[in-house]
Amino acid sequence: MKKLLILTSVLEASTGMLVLALPALLIRLLFNCEINTSGVLVGRFAGVCLIALAVACWPEGNMHQAVSGMLTYNLLVTIYFLVVGISGGAGILLWPVALTHAGLTVLLVRAWRKQKQ
Numbered sequence: 001m002k003k004l005l006i007l008t009s010v011l012e013a014s015t016g017m018l019v020l021a022l023p024a025l026l027i028r029l030l031f032n033c034e035i036n037t038s039g040v041l042v043g044r045f046a047g048v049c050l051i052a053l054a055v056a057c058w059p060e061g062n063m064h065q066a067v068s069g070m071l072t073y074n075l076l077v078t079i080y081f082l083v084v085g086i087s088g089g090a091g092i093l094l095w096p097v098a099l100t101h102a103g104l105t106v107l108l109v110r111a112w113r114k115q116k117q
Helices: 002-021 023-031 037-056 063-086 094-116
Strands: none
Touching: 002 023, 002 037, 002 063, 002 094, 023 037, 023 094, 037 063, 063 094
16 A cells, blocks of 8 residues: 555656646647647646645555545546547546546555445
């Protein structure tokens, strides 16, 4: 479980840094659209949030809370990407990223259930 939390935290922190540095590029690759100035600002805010999530879910202290937080995030992001993709807003990276989050969700559910026992 600790390795899974390290993996998810590193992935989200890396994504956060990418969004912080290049929000327009990531939006184009995920959603196949361009963003304006306010979109860049919100994108950078999302990058900061992803970095904060990674720090909050680093596997030290309360492991149950870290797993629950990362599970909630991955489940909701998977649902969001599926809805966007089905409605036609898919860029070249949307489906691979959605599948990655779905896989992480499955692994986190298993870790969460194991932890509950």
